[in-house]
Amino acid sequence: MSKSIVNEDFHDSAKLHVTGRAIYVDDIPVPSSCLHILLGLSKIANGKIMEMELNDVKKMPGIIDVITAKDIPGKNDASPIFGDDPIFAENEVIYNGQVIFAIIAETLEHAKIAIKEAKIVYSETPPIITLAQARHKETLLCPPKIVSRGDFSSSIHHSDHIIEGEIVIGGQEHFYLEGQAALAVPKENKDIQIFVSSQHPSEIQHKVAAVLSLALNNVSVEVRRMGGAFGGKESQANLPACIVAIAAQKTGKPCKLVYDRDDDMRITGKRHDFISAYKVGFDANGVINALRIQHDMRCGMSMDLSAAIAERALMHSENSYYIPNVEFIANLYKTNTPSNTAFRGFGGPQGMLAMERVIDEIAHFLKLDPLTIRKRNFYLDNKNPMQKEQQTPYGQVVKDCIINDLVNKLEYSSNYLSRRKEIERFNKTSKLIKRGIALTPVKFGISFNKLMLNQAGALVNVYSDGSVYLNHGGTEMGQGLFTKVRKIVASTFGILSNNVKISATDTNKVPNTSATAASSGTDLNGMAAYLAAFQIKERMAAYLGHLYQCESSEVIFSRGKIIIFDEEKMTFSQAAEKCWMGRISLSSTGFYKTPDIYWDAEKGEGRPFYYFVYGAAVSEIVIDKLTGESRVVSVDILHDVGRSINPSIDRGQIEGGFVQGLGWLSMEELVYANDGTLMTHSPATYKIPAFSDSPINWNVEFYKGDGNIEETINRSKAVGEPPFMLAMSVFFAYSHALASLKESYPSLNSPATAEQLYFTQF
Amino acid sequence: MTEVTLTVNGKKYTQNVFDHVLLSDFIREKLKLTGTHIGCDTSQCGACVIHLDGKSIKSCTMLAVQADGCDVLTIEGLADGDVLHPMQRAFHENHGLQCGFCTPGMIMSAIELIKGKPDITEQEIRQGLEGNLCRCTGYQNIVKSIQEAAKNENNLTNR
Numbered sequence: 014m015s016k017s018i019v020n021e022d023f024h025d026s027a028k029l030h031v032t033g034r035a036i037y038v039d040d041i042p043v044p045s046s047c048l049h050i051l052l053g054l055s056k057i058a059n060g061k062i063m064e065m066e067l068n069d070v071k072k073m074p075g076i077i078d079v080i081t082a083k084d085i086p087g088k089n090d091a092s093p094i095f096g097d098d099p100i101f102a103e104n105e106v107i108y109n110g111q112v113i114f115a116i117i118a119e120t121l122e123h124a125k126i127a128i129k130e131a132k133i134v135y136s137e138t139p140p141i142i143t144l145a146q147a148r149h150k151e152t153l154l155c156p157p158k159i160v161s162r163g164d165f166s167s168s169i170h171h172s173d174h175i176i177e178g179e180i181v182i183g184g185q186e187h188f189y190l191e192g193q194a195a196l197a198v199p200k201e202n203k204d205i206q207i208f209v210s211s212q213h214p215s216e217i218q219h220k221v222a223a224v225l226s227l228a229l230n231n232v233s234v235e236v237r238r239m240g241g242a243f244g245g246k247e248s249q250a251n252l253p254a255c256i257v258a259i260a261a262q263k264t265g266k267p268c269k270l271v272y273d274r275d276d277d278m279r280i281t282g283k284r285h286d287f288i289s290a291y292k293v294g295f296d297a298n299g300v301i302n303a304l305r306i307q308h309d310m311r312c313g314m315s316m317d318l319s320a321a322i323a324e325r326a327l328m329h330s331e332n333s334y335y336i337p338n339v340e341f342i343a344n345l346y347k348t349n350t351p352s353n354t355a356f357r358g359f360g361g362p363q364g365m366l367a368m369e370r371v372i373d374e375i376a377h378f379l380k381l382d383p384l385t386i387r388k389r390n391f392y393l394d395n396k397n398p399m400q401k402e403q404q405t406p407y408g409q410v411v412k413d414c415i416i417n418d419l420v421n422k423l424e425y426s427s428n429y430l431s432r433r434k435e436i437e438r439f440n441k442t443s444k445l446i447k448r449g450i451a452l453t454p455v456k457f458g459i460s461f462n463k464l465m466l467n468q469a470g471a472l473v474n475v476y477s478d479g480s481v482y483l484n485h486g487g488t489e490m491g492q493g494l495f496t497k498v499r500k501i502v503a504s505t506f507g508i509l510s511n512n513v514k515i516s517a518t519d520t521n522k523v524p525n526t527s528a529t530a531a532s533s534g535t536d537l538n539g540m541a542a543y544l545a546a547f548q549i550k551e552r553m554a555a556y557l558g559h560l561y562q563c564e565s566s567e568v569i570f571s572r573g574k575i576i577i578f579d580e581e582k583m584t585f586s587q588a589a590e591k592c593w594m595g596r597i598s599l600s601s602t603g604f605y606k607t608p609d610i611y612w613d614a615e616k617g618e619g620r621p622f623y624y625f626v627y628g629a630a631v632s633e634i635v636i637d638k639l640t641g642e643s644r645v646v647s648v649d650i651l652h653d654v655g656r657s658i659n660p661s662i663d664r665g666q667i668e669g670g671f672v673q674g675l676g677w678l679s680m681e682e683l684v685y686a687n688d689g690t691l692m693t694h695s696p697a698t699y700k701i702p703a704f705s706d707s708p709i710n711w712n713v714e715f716y717k718g719d720g721n722i723e724e725t726i727n728r729s730k731a732v733g734e735p736p737f738m739l740a741m742s743v744f745f746a747y748s749h750a751l752a753s754l755k756e757s758y759p760s761l762n763s764p765a766t767a768e769q770l771y772f773t774q775f
Numbered sequence: 776m777t778e779v780t781l782t783v784n785g786k787k788y789t790q791n792v793f794d795h796v797l798l799s800d801f802i803r804e805k806l807k808l809t810g811t812h813i814g815c816d817t818s819q820c821g822a823c824v825i826h827l828d829g830k831s832i833k834s835c836t837m838l839a840v841q842a843d844g845c846d847v848l849t850i851e852g853l854a855d856g857d858v859l860h861p862m863q864r865a866f867h868e869n870h871g872l873q874c875g876f877c878t879p880g881m882i883m884s885a886i887e888l889i890k891g892k893p894d895i896t897e898q899e900i901r902q903g904l905e906g907n908l909c910r911c912t913g914y915q916n917i918v919k920s921i922q923e924a925a926k927n928e929n930n931l932t933n934r
Binding site: 023024029031033035036042187188241242274490492661664672673695702711 | 788793796803807808809811812813814815816817819820822834836849850851853854859863864866868870872873874875876877878879882898900901902904905907908909910911912913914915916917918
């Protein structure tokens, strides 16, 4: 790209959102023949279905049909990869909340009345709910995943000190405001169109085709937008899409399914909860020589994306630190709970939290500031004159490191050191109120672990009036992807964003797409769209150059005009019309694949990430010793977004990601009863951050660097996931406050709820 | 079935509804005004906030028959043609939204909150909107939007 793209475009749908005219799946106008679906869920977590009597349901008014596993023409599977997620439970029930049948009714009201007539008799088996039970029964889903380097076992004996410990890390419900939703519309000759709230339209297409025994070209999937997703609509949208497809094919009518909040929370998977046990060897200065972390993960009843999540957890377990001898292990345990799934960070947060815990405990042991320990273990910056090649434990050279510089700047701007001293003085005299402060770093790898997924396509049409139509494989979930990609295309043609229409993601327009995930949406789709637009621009320039007898490189597209030798020749619209009349193709696809990445899964080595994103945060908190109640007083963030395409949108991602991370680490608590019932199945009991939970004083800055060292679009950096982990600073600020209340290390577990903070002081 | 008559966004509707139908469902399903969103069904998230006789309420907390004879304003009735209400404009221009699902409820709640309070403080906004959840933004830009709209309080009351 010749010029840098920076703009402050408003969200492409902002006007629609503020007027209530943005269409989500449940808002799509449907014919009056559209049928509505209600799901029958298992009330036990483990056992056999002995009897299922649904005829009385069918006889109720307004009921069209009741479907079960027997009604599936093809495969009874909604899983993303491993074929182990039944759409309907067949004989066996494997979690409380599992779908057993679906009522198809004229209205949802009819279905809600009729569902009471369903009779299911189960034969129960004691379920495996907790990680402790899973460990005891050794219910491993697959062999342990391992990332290692050097020799942990022998080198740890050369360390001055050794610490062992464990941290319990809770899961997290996505709580996208819009629940899972899907609508199927049968078309002629078995074709079917699916509208769904999904991050992965192509996977929906695959699953629906397999379920209905159709070819992929019979199934089209459209996603205009999601009301939030956060990873929770990467694989979890498959199930509702498959069910509406089966229902629509069977009845020949459009069928719609929208999970209500309770059903959504009971059915869908969440962020994995971990128990991470560590053993670390270090010298008198706190420099780590050897580290072993074993992550035990609760995966739920199937694989889903757990293997990839485990790998990302392992690849982030060293966070920003160079550690010569490491052994990171992940055990993937099967339990009779919903199948845990992708969630912003994808295992990275858990891996990094365990590492930061190790640092925090070393500092406590050595009676040093944790920031000192952090700095002594950082990877070297790429501008460090001492620079020697440092590799991650999985063999990737860290060549873009800026963490030292970034942390130094933040330490200075946030006044961290003097504040920490002042807080420690305060804590010595304050009996009931204790304060804490911490600075934590983030280094997050960008690219899908699975090489194949790092590809994207786009379609750009320029019409003869100069208006532009854009389609690409990425999906919009609120993150501003469409706004950014539209701007990239507009800049390529030198026109304003509002002359480019961005359209719903559609498998008929751009095929074989990857999930919009791994923070890679703009990197992949932005580049594909740029390449599509660039090809059209080159054709236009060549033709106009021919008309005006100049080189195509002398045809400039700027401010909606075509400029040749400093003279405005025509508007972009006129140019489009001229090219059309001159029989120039004004439509192009673009295709992009991330270069230079590779991964050897056998050896656990390679360059899985195109680049790393860095950031750091300082958080200050205050807690009440008597109740455990706490507040986040102040947060300072310095984050690297490269050369931002849209600073306002990037800032929004940082703020939103941080607060979501804060929720995960401080208030969002998932509680399963012994029988596998999710006790926290609504916002009445599951608390996500509200207005007054965000920091009182908040300062977010972008790191001023040279942009991405890799050739990403505009040299920007991905921003979706990394800021989530900045919230670790809040967790370790709690740890700091608690350290003033006891002699031994306060082994705080997550989430640091009031109860957790209260009891950890003893 | 009970006959209810209510005015929605200035237009009078008379409809027969089941007694158990929630006002939120009535607005979405019967009147096809889908800007009012349903996020939790249990009066916690605030995505379904509308104005009933000038007061903001969670429309999933109320039965349609209870609104008989009332004057309802939904997000769709806020703008004057293409001219946005100052609160809508403030959300639009301050990036007060990401996925947009909570936005209609936020705007409807915020309009009532700032009535007569041009100098509303950040803390008042945060406390006043505890009943509206947003999962995307971290709330900063929403607070900023509302503060800006509050400053234009005079414009609001003049409309």
